[in-house]
Amino acid sequence: MSNMVSALNGASAKGFVEVRDMGLQGMITLRGDLNAAKLKKAARAVGGADMPEQGHISLGDTGGAAWMSPDELLVLVPYTEVDARLSEIAKAMGDDHHLAVNVSDARCMFGVSGDDALVREALAKLMPVDLSARAFQPGQFRRSRMAQVPAALWMQAEGEARIVCFRSVAQYVFDLLKGATSPGSEVRYLAR
């Protein structure tokens, strides 16, 4: 285990809200017919959460599933259990056409936490998304961009955002978030 390191090895920065590399997170790309009963059942069993609606993420105790596209889910599982869960999917899906693959190491996950409105404001400096509490609620899942790179976003809880980006740009995204949360740069549009 000591050989495995996430892209930034747990780096963190404290501005008006806190940014941190969340470490290794198990992630499985599951492509297939999202309406098929077999796939739904497999996703539920592996992610430990209900099938998400379009544009949503459903979270369970140890994982979850996020809607990526009409034929793709991102299934969240503990990092060390990815291989076991992939076998479960293969077994459950049998000969039905699908693709399930480990993408945990291709990604980096960040947490941005603090005052809910300030967390949203920091992200709204970088993402062209309406991040007001009214428009973007826990349970919603957004694939968008953060400055110049792709990023996916959800609110894990109030004041607790999660961002997934590609591993190779982890340092860039960390630098972006660090800049966007620098003290004194609060916008006070979403936060009063």
Place this chain on the structure above:
Amino acid sequence: MSTRLANGGRLLDKGRKLDFTFNGTRLRGYEGDTLASALLANDQMLMGRSFKYHRPRGVVASGAEEPNALVGLGEGAAFEPNQRVTTTELFDGLTCTSQNHWPSLNFDIGAINTKLSRFLPAGFYYKMFIHPRPFWKHVYEPIIRKSAGLGRAPDQRDTDTYEHFYAFCDVLVIGGGIAGLQAARAAGAAGAKVLLIEQTAHWGGRAPVDGGTVDGQPVDKFVDELVSELQGMDNVTLRNRTMGAGVYDHGYALGYERVTDHQPKAKGPRHRLWRIRAAQIVTATGAIERPLSFAGNDIPGVMLASAVRDYVVDYGVSIGDRTVVVTNNDDAYRTAIILKKNGLDVPVILDARVPTQDSALMAEAKSLGIRVLMGHAISSVQGGKRVTGVEICSQAGEGAVLEEIACDVVAMSGGWSPVVHLWSHCGGKLIWDEATAAFRPDVDKAPTGATGAPFVTPAGAANGDFLLGDVLRDGNSAGKAAAKAAGHSGAVPAAPSAEEIAEAPMAPVWMMPQGAGIKKRQKAWLDYQNDVKVSDIQLAAQEGFESVEHAKRYTTLGMATDQGKLSNINGLAILSDALGQPIPQTGTTTFRPPYTPISFASITGEARDARFMPVRQTPMYQWHVENGAFFEPVGQWRRPYTYQKPGESVEDAVAREVKATRSSLGMLDASTLGKLLVKGPDAGKFLDMLYTNMMSTLKPGRCRYGLMCSENGFLIDDGVVARVGEDAFLCHTTTGGAESIHGHMEEWLQTEWWDWDVYVANLTEQYAQIAVVGPRARETLEKLTGDDISAEALPFMAWADITLAGLQARVYRISFSGELSYEIAVKASEGRALWDALLAAGASANITVYGTEALHIMRAEKGFIMIGDETDGTVIPQDLGLNWAISKKKEDYLGKRAQERSHMSDPARWKLVGLETVDGGVLPDGAYATAEGENANGQRETQGRVTSTYHSPTLERGIAMGLVLNGPDRMGEVLEFPRLDGTIMRAKIVDPVFFDKDGEKQNV
């Protein structure tokens, strides 16, 4: 002289004195001053020089429309040229310098141009500098560049920070005057989420200066109450110091917030660019007063009437002791009345109109004892760097002087033009309003959104409503309408009522006096910054520049940093008159964003330094940095070109890496190679269509090199495909091709072969991939694994899953160097661990990490092509002698039909060969082989070109590949390649495989 009055200055906090310097002189102002008011309070009327004639220039306005008073602000890293003093808030320690003069502001040699102005009319440059041709580049341009220009460019890096912010709202109100405030209140009451932005630091716009009564109380008190009411509304956000810079399609707007310009030591970004999506936009952007065109109207001390009273009321600054007011409307009377009430002298009001009876404001002025001359005008202004007096004439005549009046200020008003810029940015049309002699929004032709419904509503003075009550009513209904259009129809209270003061109609006056002769017209300025005069526009019309856009460019009217805010309407009125056509027929020039200049840094936002652009890093990136890597960009990746040891040149380092790899053991970070998983029952069929060769017949456990072409037959990518399962393939792409080939696959699957059962996933970043290369590769790997990787168990072009250094690894036995070579993929999170283990295991074999240049040299020594070198978008595989990788059996593949077209199968297409220099030197990259004769353009005929060229450390000579006419049939022939220095290099056509032709080294 201009000075601070004992009383007044509603925006000042006189308890807080601020020190600042202008051209090195220490001056003092108050909290609340603009730089303009603080300079004027210190009698600094002369603030700069004009662009062309270097005429002395003083402030003419009090807001964003100011054309003259631009300074260089700050020092060192904080220096910024062309800053408008009227919109710069004073802060303690501010330093500024005037611009465009030499040697000093007071004595400027360039001012000689004004004496030469007879010889520098509109279009002078175009006429004068066209002959003789070469003079432009070598004589004229350098001289003009020296004498023209405003501020100088900063010479240090900007140390401030900047950012963007994405904001969303139902109704965006641009402008915080009473129309905007009332619109925000109405939209807020209706239930809309409202964002109100105002460019200045204050609310209420002109209303508190111009006065009036709303609901029985003074208008400034009404504004205060309205602002606090709005601040209390949860669904309304007020943002001052934020200018509406532009309105774009689909309710997109830019707001330019100057966050810390007024307090540079405060934390936070200097500017913030608001990128706003609004369902509806209300433009409550007010109006701008127009100058009058009379001789000498550019002499410092001639100002807009509204600005003169702004300085008195807002900043307690008197521009001078004696102010002559000249006007064609009632509004300027307010200036005379305010001056008089503040104890200043107004010797005369010159009103170009001849009214039949006095309006309320005329009567009030007269009752204060001010002399009012109707039907009168200014014949010319006296003075040089400062107004000393005016000569009075009759407006109807040609300027015969009736009287001279001494004064030090001229307050002029030619009427008011609605600020229609933001309305117009996205296509809002204008109509000519005869009553106010101004263009105002044609509300029936508004900018429209995606549904075809209007998304911009003008309000208040920006909509052509100038009276207090009208402005409030218009603001209220605009806010209500915008909220409704955005889906919010809550109850909106009626607009408050204002006490109306009836005004006499204005009379359009475009030239003063009406019959001014050429001498006067040559001194009547339209565009102060660019020195465009009435006579210039008339000349342009006379010379056939009849379109307003042509006249603008010929004369540079409105092309200065103020973009013609004061000069536009006056200029096109003069043009219309010269063309004998009504003003609406002439029309306006195009209004383009931004409304006033915004900083480039705000547009850049966070994208600078480390965040300028993403640099993609492999899991071993840190090791590369720590070990002397000399990086090169490959797409967004930064890959080591070579690793320099202390004292080693780049060339030496590359040679060392090649030799060590060929003789013993090398290692490469190959993680950036694209890795696309293609899976499904139809995966083989799909890959047979994508690649030129057959992939479906590949056995699990085996690898095959393949070529990918575009529909037009051109080679776009290559790489090794491994069959990783019965229905799964892993396709390696070039580093630069990973994303585009992924997109290419998805496009064909989604649009053409949507019914094929295939899914693709991009696994490029899931794996760290390390190439272990050289004669001692196998023995080194064997130290780290118990699995069988012998030549029999893992032959060339096979792959196997093994445990290596305790990690799950997939080993591909493939070679891009001609050596015994393995590419090993492990999870990215374990990449660095494997890298370190391999370094340790290979130490005894002198393991040498190599970069991309050594990689390129070794592939070239073997005659392997490189996408981007041997291909450039016009090359097909057949050109490269890759026919062996093109299936003849397949019915179809992407590019097949294109490759059968006559031009593609033309035997005269240049083909790949090796090139061996006669003298052993290195051919220049991209050099052409010449042929006899010249083409139709008189250029030397060519018969080939170099595509890759290197010094081979292995062969100790230059090697190259190139495309040559009939090349493969001309082995041994010598071609000539001219170099840039005029000498010629000779090279022999040879087989492109320079090293180990039989492949003995990789087959061990």
